[in-house]
């Protein structure tokens with residue numbers, strides 16, 4: 001599998017990232033190990049987790065995902081081959097959330113202990129914190145890098161104007177700016193005004209900002225929980241509408257042309273558009289299918305068709 005560098009850092013990750021929010025909770029330990037083994041055998045090395053995964057699942061209190069990743073890495077002896085992204089910012093039992101210096105220090109240590117490691121490859125602000133001065137947050141992240149506890153940092157669910165402010169501040173003070181931005185993304189485009197709660201969807205502006213500053217853009221929830229292929233998973237209301245019908249038709253048509261599934265085509269399309277795909281998968285067949293995207297080759301014509309579907313008047317340059 002190809003690798004990507006995260007921003008200007010020296011963290012090199014696999015071009016596909018496996019999301020682990022249900023690992024060690026709804027996905028039991030044995031299945032989790034099988035899925036990790038499969039991902040790793042296919043060249044996948046980039047695992048996405050967070051301190052509070054999966055505190056929302058009944059009987060869980062957070063930390064289950066990190067703990068299971070730590071156990072798997074230890075049992076297989078692969079810590080140095082794997083890149084871990086973890087995050088903090090949401091509250092869960094034992095943490096009030098936020099991005100204060102104390103919280104960053106404390107939550108990082110808890111994550112390191114659960115992961116049974118002494119460093120996290122990329123540590124994200126999982127959400128913004130308007131009650132903590134930005135310089136306190138950025139300095140605390142920078143201190144973690146200086147101590148070697150974190151290799152680089154990123155922002156997730158943070159508005160672009162705040163990412164830009166943080167970048168400017170870090171530059172002025174000699175601290176590390178965010179090198180990766182993880183936001184919600186998929187092939188279907190949200191309707192105007194669609195509400196994603198605390199989640200923020202990738203915008204054209206964000207793509208251009210990240211490209212200009214050499215920041216790696218990562219998209220999550222890209223498969224819409226399987227809605228592209230499954231009858232039991234309707235397209236979420238935030239995306240429903242005539243434009244999405246056209247885009248779904250284009251995706252299916254290209255999938256038929258290249259003898260792949262719609263899920264594989266959308267992952268391949270993301271890679272070509274320089275957005276690193278981060279997906280889930282609770283079964284071997286699902287993960288096999290998603291990983292198969294690396295073998296899908298899309299021609300320039302197919303990329304144009306996918307990019308412009310649903311809105312042919314949009315300048316292609318905007319979409320690239």
Ligand SMILES: NC(=O)c1ccc[n+]([C@@H]2O[C@H](COP(=O)([O-])OP(=O)(O)OC[C@H]3O[C@@H](n4cnc5c(N)ncnc54)[C@H](OP(=O)(O)O)[C@@H]3O)[C@@H](O)[C@H]2O)c1
Nearest residue numbers: 019020021048220221222223224225226279280281282286
């Ligand atoms: N930074 C953030 O705020 C944020 C937010 C959300 C997610 N994430 C990250 O992104 C990861 C993925 O998020 P997600 O679960 O929302 O996204 P997703 O990849 O859109 O959905 C994953 C789910 O889709 C189904 N699925 C996966 N592959 C499939 C396939 N080939 N065919 C049919 N169905 C398939 C499975 O559902 P079933 O298991 O029900 O079968 C799977 O659990 C998370 O684990 C997390 O690491 C980050």
